[in-house]
Amino acid sequence: MELLQLLFGGIANGCIYGLVALGFVLIYKASEGVNFAQGDMMMLGAFIALGFGNADQMGWAFFLAVPAAMACMFGVGWGIERVFVRRIFGQPQFALVILTIALGFVLRFVAGSIWGYTPLVLETPFSGVNFYFGSVVLGAADLVTILVTAILTLLLWAFFAYTRIGLAAQAASQNQMAAYIVGVPVMRLNGFIWGLSGVVATVAGVLYATKGAIDPNIGLLGIKAFAAAVIGGMGSLPGALLGGLLIGIVEPLAGRYAPGEFAQMSPYIIMLVVLVTRPGGLFSQIQMKKV
Amino acid sequence: MRIVFKTTYDRDIDIHEHWGKRGAYLALLAVMAVLPFLVGEYYLAEATNTLIWALAGMGLMVLVGHTGQVSLGHAAFLAIGAYTDAALMNAGLPFLVSFPLAGLAAGLFGALIAIPAVRMSGIYLAIATLAVFVIVEEMVILLSPITGGVGGIFAPTIEVFGISFDRYAELANLYWLVLVVVVLVTWGYANLMRSPTGRSFLAVRDSEVSARALGINVTRTRALAFGLSSGVTGLAGALMGHYIGFFNYELFSIFISINLLLVVTIGGLGFIQGAFLGAILITTVPQAIAIFRDWANASLGVDLGGIPGLDTMIFSGVLIAFIIYEPTGLYGRWLKIRTWWELFPLARKDMFRRQKSYLKTERMK
Amino acid sequence: MSLLKVEDIAVHFGGVKAVDGVSFEVEAGEVFAIIGPNGAGKSTIFNLISRIYPLTKGRIWFDGQEITGLKAHQIAPLGIARTFQNIELFDHSTVLQNLLMGRHTHRATNFVQDIFFLRKVRREEHLHRQRVEEVIEFLELEAYRNKMIAGLPYGVRKVVEIGRALALGPKLILLDEPASGLSVEESQEVAFWIEDMRRDMGLTVLMVEHDMGLVTAVADRVLAVANGRTLAQGTPAEVQADRDVQAAYLGTSTEDAA
Numbered sequence: 001m002e003l004l005q006l007l008f009g010g011i012a013n014g015c016i017y018g019l020v021a022l023g024f025v026l027i028y029k030a031s032e033g034v035n036f037a038q039g040d041m042m043m044l045g046a047f048i049a050l051g052f053g054n055a056d057q058m059g060w061a062f063f064l065a066v067p068a069a070m071a072c073m074f075g076v077g078w079g080i081e082r083v084f085v086r087r088i089f090g091q092p093q094f095a096l097v098i099l100t101i102a103l104g105f106v107l108r109f110v111a112g113s114i115w116g117y118t119p120l121v122l123e124t125p126f127s128g129v130n131f132y133f134g135s136v137v138l139g140a141a142d143l144v145t146i147l148v149t150a151i152l153t154l155l156l157w158a159f160f161a162y163t164r165i166g167l168a169a170q171a172a173s174q175n176q177m178a179a180y181i182v183g184v185p186v187m188r189l190n191g192f193i194w195g196l197s198g199v200v201a202t203v204a205g206v207l208y209a210t211k212g213a214i215d216p217n218i219g220l221l222g223i224k225a226f227a228a229a230v231i232g233g234m235g236s237l238p239g240a241l242l243g244g245l246l247i248g249i250v251e252p253l254a255g256r257y258a259p260g261e262f263a264q265m266s267p268y269i270i271m272l273v274v275l276v277t278r279p280g281g282l283f284s285q286i287q288m289k290k291v
Numbered sequence: 292m293r294i295v296f297k298t299t300y301d302r303d304i305d306i307h308e309h310w311g312k313r314g315a316y317l318a319l320l321a322v323m324a325v326l327p328f329l330v331g332e333y334y335l336a337e338a339t340n341t342l343i344w345a346l347a348g349m350g351l352m353v354l355v356g357h358t359g360q361v362s363l364g365h366a367a368f369l370a371i372g373a374y375t376d377a378a379l380m381n382a383g384l385p386f387l388v389s390f391p392l393a394g395l396a397a398g399l400f401g402a403l404i405a406i407p408a409v410r411m412s413g414i415y416l417a418i419a420t421l422a423v424f425v426i427v428e429e430m431v432i433l434l435s436p437i438t439g440g441v442g443g444i445f446a447p448t449i450e451v452f453g454i455s456f457d458r459y460a461e462l463a464n465l466y467w468l469v470l471v472v473v474v475l476v477t478w479g480y481a482n483l484m485r486s487p488t489g490r491s492f493l494a495v496r497d498s499e500v501s502a503r504a505l506g507i508n509v510t511r512t513r514a515l516a517f518g519l520s521s522g523v524t525g526l527a528g529a530l531m532g533h534y535i536g537f538f539n540y541e542l543f544s545i546f547i548s549i550n551l552l553l554v555v556t557i558g559g560l561g562f563i564q565g566a567f568l569g570a571i572l573i574t575t576v577p578q579a580i581a582i583f584r585d586w587a588n589a590s591l592g593v594d595l596g597g598i599p600g601l602d603t604m605i606f607s608g609v610l611i612a613f614i615i616y617e618p619t620g621l622y623g624r625w626l627k628i629r630t631w632w633e634l635f636p637l638a639r640k641d642m643f644r645r646q647k648s649y650l651k652t653e654r655m656k
Numbered sequence: 657m658s659l660l661k662v663e664d665i666a667v668h669f670g671g672v673k674a675v676d677g678v679s680f681e682v683e684a685g686e687v688f689a690i691i692g693p694n695g696a697g698k699s700t701i702f703n704l705i706s707r708i709y710p711l712t713k714g715r716i717w718f719d720g721q722e723i724t725g726l727k728a729h730q731i732a733p734l735g736i737a738r739t740f741q742n743i744e745l746f747d748h749s750t751v752l753q754n755l756l757m758g759r760h761t762h763r764a765t766n767f768v769q770d771i772f773f774l775r776k777v778r779r780e781e782h783l784h785r786q787r788v789e790e791v792i793e794f795l796e797l798e799a800y801r802n803k804m805i806a807g808l809p810y811g812v813r814k815v816v817e818i819g820r821a822l823a824l825g826p827k828l829i830l831l832d833e834p835a836s837g838l839s840v841e842e843s844q845e846v847a848f849w850i851e852d853m854r855r856d857m858g859l860t861v862l863m864v865e866h867d868m869g870l871v872t873a874v875a876d877r878v879l880a881v882a883n884g885r886t887l888a889q890g891t892p893a894e895v896q897a898d899r900d901v902q903a904a905y906l907g908t909s910t911e912d913a914a
Contacts (some may be wrong), residue, residue, distance in 0.1 A: 036416060093413075094361065098556055099614045101549060102607035109604040117599065147587045223421065223545070230418040265429045267421035275419050276407040300785045303752075304778060479771045486770035486777055487756075487763045487784075494757050497746035504706055504740075505824065506732030506761040515767060561748070 004136050006252045012142035012211075012247020015149035019204035020225035021232065021240035022156060023197040029160060030169040030193040032098045033085070037104035038201060039222015040111075044216075045073045045202030046209040047111050050122045062125050070202045077198025081191045089187075104219060111216040119213035120265050126210065141210035148203060149241065157201070157237045169193055224267060231274045233281030242282060246270060306481045319376055323470055327463035339466045341574045343530050348554040348566030349480055350524030355552070356561040357484065358406075358516035359496030361417040364424025365524055365551050370543040371397040372525030373532035377446040378437045385455075386449040390529055397525020402518035409428060409513040424548060431540045443539030446532040458536055466641050469530055476523055483519075492516055557613050559622025568621035580605050657720060659684040659860050660828060665704055665714030665882075674700045676884040677714075682828070687854055687861045689875035690893070692869070693905050697884040698864040701740050702830050705862075706738055707731055719747070719827065733761045737821035738830035743813050751800045751808070751816050755791060758823030759784040791822045795849065811842050818849070822857075825899075829853065831863040835870050843870055850874045868906070880905065 023038045035041075051057045053065030060068065080103060088095050129140035160166035172186045174181040179186055208218065213226025228247050247267040254266035262269075278284055295302075295309050307313040327335055347369060354360050375396040379389035404423055411419055431438050438444055449456040449468070456464045483489045494502040495512050502509055532538055550573055558569020580602050617624050631638045667675050682688045690698050694757070703709045705716060707728045715724045718734055737758075746754050754896035765777050776793040792798055795815050805813060814837065821829055831850075835843040847870055852857040865871050871878060871892055878895040881907065882888040888898040895901055903909045 023655055077426065084611065084615070088618070091614075094556065095614050095618055099611060102610040102614070104609075105600075105603050105607040109600045109607075112600050113598070174635045227418055227422065230415055260433075262429075265426050269426045271422045272407075272419060272426075275411055275415055275422075279410040279412075279415060281415065300782050301778075303785070304781050482773035482777075483767070483771050486773065486781070487760060487765065488767040488770040490753065490757050491760060493749055493753070494746055494760075497748055500708065500743045501740070501744040501746065502757075503708070504732060504738055504744075505758060505820070506729055508729045519767075542812040 002256075006256055007249060008136065008138060008142065009044050010249040010252045011245060012139075012145045012248070013251065014242070014245035015145045015241075016204055016208050017221070017228045017248050018223045018244025019149055019152065019200060019207070019243035020222060021229035021244045022153065022237060023200045023204070024226060024229040025232075025235060025237055025240040026156065026193055026197045026200065028173070028229075029237070030173050032093065032095065032173045034100070034226075035194075035197065036097055036100040036222070036226070037080070037107060037219075038100075038197070039225060040107040040219035041073065041077065041198055041201035042205040042208065042222065043214065043216060043219040044076065044107050044111055044205070045069055045198065046122060046214050047115050047120075047216075048072050049202065050120060050209065050214070051115070054120075054123050062123070066202075066206055069206070070199045073198035074195040074204040075198075077201075078191045078195035081127030081194035085145040085190070085194065086187060104222075108216045108219060115216070117215055117217075119215040121213045122206065122209035124206075124210045139205070141212075144210070148207065148229050152200065152203060153237060153241045161239065165189065167193070181275045227267065227271050231271050233279055233283035236281070236283035239281060239283035246274075304485060306352070306485065309364055320474070324467075327466055332462055335462055337574060337578070339462070339469050341532060341570050342466075342469045343527055343534060344551075344554060344570035344574055345567045346469075346473050346530065347524050347527035348477060348558065348570050349476060349550055349563065350520050350522070350527060351551050352555045352560075352563065352566045353480065353492070353523070354520035355485075355555050357489070358492040358513065358520075358563065360513060360516065361413070362420040362520075363417045363552065364420040364422070364427075364529055364548055365521075366543040366545070366548040367420075367424040367427035368397045368401060368521040368524040368530030369531060369538065369547065370427060371400055371521075372528030373446070373543070374431065374438050374444065374539065375525070376529035377444050377532050380447045380449075381444075386451055390526070393529040394522045394526040397528065398518045398522025401525075401603075402514050402523025404521075405514035406510075408517070408580060409510045416648035421545075421548075423584075428540055428543070439539065441539060443537055445537050446535070449533055456533075458534055465533070469534075472526065472530065476526070477563060484563070488515070553610065557610065557620050559620030559625075562620075562622045564625075565620055565622040568625070572621065576606055576609055577602060658682060659719055660705070660862065661717040662701075662705065663715045663717075665701070665716065666712045667700060667704055667709050670713045673884050675704065678879075678881060678884070678886055679714075680886075680889060682860060682862055682881050684827075684860050685854060685858065687850060687863070687874050688860070689871045689878045689892075689903065690864045690881060691866070691871060691878060691901075692881040692887070695883075696881045698881060699832055700884075701881070702738060702823055702832055702862075702864060705731075705830065706736070724840060732824060734828075735825075735827035736830065737824040737828070739814075739817040739821050739832050739834065741832040741836070743810075745805045745813060745817055745820070747806045748804070750802050750804055751797060751819075752788065752792075753882035754805060754816055754820050755788045755823045756784055758791075758820040759825075760871060761824060762787075787825065788823050791819045794822070794852070795819045805851060811838050814838060818846075822853075826859065828860045829860060831865075833864055833866065834869040835865060835867045837899060846870065847873050872896075 019266070020038055020042050024035060025042070027033050027035045049065050049069035052060045052068050053062050058065070084099060084103065085096065088099060124141070126140035126144060130139065131138045131143070160170060168184045169189055171182070172189060176186055208214070208221075214255055224247055225244065228243035229240045230243070231246060232241070232243035247270065250270050251263070252268050255263035258266065274282060297303065307316065316606060326338060330338070347365075350368070351365050354362055372393045376389050376393035381387060408416055408419055432440050435441075448458070449465070454464060455461050456468050458465055464551065473587065491502070491507045491512050494505065494507055495509050495516075499509050502512070528543075531542075533540060553567030554573050555566060556569070557572055558567070559565030660682040662681070663679050664677050665679075666673065666677050678701060679695070690701060692698055700709065704711060707726055707730075709721065711724060715722060718736060721734070723731065723734065739909060746757065764780050769777055792801065795818065797815060797819060800808065800812055800816070805816065806815070808899075814834065818831065818834065834846050836847065850861055850863070851874060853861055863875075864889065875892050877890065878892050879889045880895050880898070880901045887900045887904060888895050896906065
């Protein structure tokens with residue numbers, strides 16, 4: 001029974017990792033860029049929701065505050081692409097890595113300046129609500145997390161596989177010049193994708209906030225989410241979720257059943273094992289170049 | 292405008308093209324050598340710190356700049372070098388033995404990591420190095436008896452042939468020791484890059500398929516690059532340990548890894564000089580910000596120190612500006628300035644217009 | 657005994673049979689051409705010989721030694737050099753450095769000696785440089801010695817690739833579409849170079865080519881492939897006259913008349 005409890009909690013955590021990882025993969029799938037500020041975008045999204053929704057801030061209803069935050073973060077994501085990412089168009093990949101690392105610091109500073117560095121709690125209609133199945137306690141927050149993640153992953157996957165915009169985005173990530181030539185508005189598309197990534201990050205942030213207090217440094221979770229995205233195979237949406245779930249489940253299990261320090265290391269050991277056996281991640285997207 | 296007329300192959304093989312360049316570097320070396328007599332203790336300590344970062348930067352540069360492998364966890368090798376050196380000295384070994392052993396330990400570990408790592412590329416390799424970093428960090432805590440665990444470890448004062456290189460008592464001596472190490476490593480690095488081994492690194496960086504077709508064992512070359520890179524970084528870590536004096540695992544955080552990456556990219560990827568320029572940037576910008584803050588406080592009455600995180604924010608701003616406006620890094624900018632100066636007044640306006648490269652997917656190997 | 661013997665090689669990528677049972681032999685000192693429509697598997701055959709692709713079945717011998725089981729980087733030391741269809745040069749190095757990299761199989765120093773740049777290293781560098789200068793002279797690349805590859809025109813890059821392969825000092829050189837993308841004048845130069853390679857350097861040349869003019873000018877024997885299988889083999893005249901080859905690749909005059 002304890003195992004079930006751990007599993008359930010792990011799956012919920014894994015969903016949050018997976019959502020942040022989804023945000024990574026979205027941007028990677030569309031422009032082969034790596035957004036190291038994804039974790040901090042999640043943090044900012046959570047704080048904006050808090051700013052709209054908490055009684056002592058703007059005091060809006062939860063189901064109004066969250067979409068408002070999502071809209072805001074769409075703007076932030078789109079804005080980052082428009083102002084910064086576009087300026088380094090044409091530079092090699094790690095220029096973006098460094099840019100986003102620096103932007104992450106900026107986002108952290110902004111959040112810290114507006115809301116301070118002491119942990120705050122987001123008010124939600126389901127925090128503290130629990131369901132009891134025998135001796136297993138299932139938090140409503142966790143249930144919502146799992147549900148929302150599943151739906152969102154499905155929607156995003158369908159978006160990329162079936163809509164024209166999704167296909168255009170995939171084309172742009174594989175060969176930008178060719179995409180331009182066939183008329184794909186690559187820059188505008190990128191802006192949209194970054195905005196979408198901001199929205200996904202907000203959802204992840206709000207869900208994270210339902211489980212505990214938040215402060216500007218929670219963005220560091222992004223590193224684990226990045227690991228999750230890579231395990232899944234950068235470029236695979238279901239893979240990102242799977243990677244997140246893997247890490248989310250292994251963490252509490254290792255903490256419970258493995259000796260002391262190994263619990264901390266476990267997600268990373270798993271990651272190395274996966275990468276060594278499948279160098280392109282679980283759903284590897286790497287193919288051989290024709291020479 | 293200088294015309295270099297070469298009459299022997301040695302001209303191309305030599306590290307410096309002509310005596311002008313060699314003279315400039317010798318002059319620089321002379322200034323560095325007498326620095327303890329020119330500046331006060333505070334700046335001397337800063338110079339020592341910068342040199343240590345330049346050493347670490349060179350370590351990472353071999354891997355990232357010249358062999359094209361990204362490492363997000365290089366602070367791990369700093370840690371291995373620092374702890375090995377301190378632990379061996381605490382066990383009684385003299386510095387002259389423990390120092391090279393520290394580098395060797397880091398180098399062997401790096402080569403060991405390389406064996407599975409060479410199958411990965413790009414971001415996968417980057418994240419794998421990150422994982423290694425976290426694991427090393429945890430191992431440091433696990434091996435408390437040797438490493439002092441969470442509490443930390445004390446790096447004993449270096450003493451060679453009776454001369455003390457204590458960080459506080461004999462800072463000049465420590466500075467000269469670091470300078471000698473840096474000069475030797477720079478010389479070795481320059482030799483490496485003009486030799487067949489260095490060329491094989493560049494080949495692996497630019498086209499693996501071609502490299503294989505030319506008989507280069509890509510796996511072994513990558514492992515060698517990893518080993519050399521981690522070894523040099525380990526030496527830097529050992530020196531860092533002695534410079535700080537007392538340290539624990541928090542000294543080698545993910546931010547240090549990121550800083551190191553910044554040193555090589557902002558400094559100028561693919562150039563040895565880039566490591567030095569990047570190190571100077573990383574160590575002086577925080578100082579400059581502090582000075583600016585004090586000035587603002589004194590003359591404008593504005594207390595910027597009251598705003599937490601402002602330092603990092605300004606640093607990030609500087610970084611963003613660099614990435615957007617000077618992607619070739621500091622050394623790239625210097626090359627442009629020098630070329631403009633050499634060609635004066637014949638330099639054309641768009642000579643360094645960036646070749647826009649369109650994204651071609653990395654997922655096709 | 658032939659220099660290169662390829663026996664019934666095949667490679668299957670999933671369901672696609674890129675090469676499906678091709679056999680041929682190349683004699684020492686001859687110029688052997690492989691022709692065929694796009695997608696026929698010509699470059700794939702090269703990649704199989706270079707051991708870049710795995711073999712699903714078949715065996716390959718070079719100079720009496722079986723190379724079927726070797727890895728890609730073990731091929732060059734045996735004396736096989738190659739060029740690539742889409743140029744695979746080292747873009748961030750100069751022409752000279754690219755050519756020097758071709759000398760890798762003749763390295764006589766290890767990395768420790770290199771780091772200390774002992775006298776032996778310097779002597780070896782001189783030797784490598786001399787060999788490379790011979791190649792530069794042969795291909796008339798003097799003007800481009802210190803230019804970065806990234807800024808060079810396509811035709812020059814193709815020549816540098818050939819030069820890099822020659823710098824290896826091979827017995828067999830694999831040229832993958834040496835004339836593609838080149839002007840008439842440049843193609844004629846390629847023809848002269850191939851002749852010189854055979855006559856003065858004693859090289860054996862195996863090439864993939866679409867330019868039938870070049871093939872008829874220099875090739876001793878031709879192999880025509882389509883859909884991964886052999887269509888015909890023989891002298892250029894014989895292969896050009898073959899019905900199957902005409903149907904699959906060359907076209908007949910009666911087809912155009914309508």
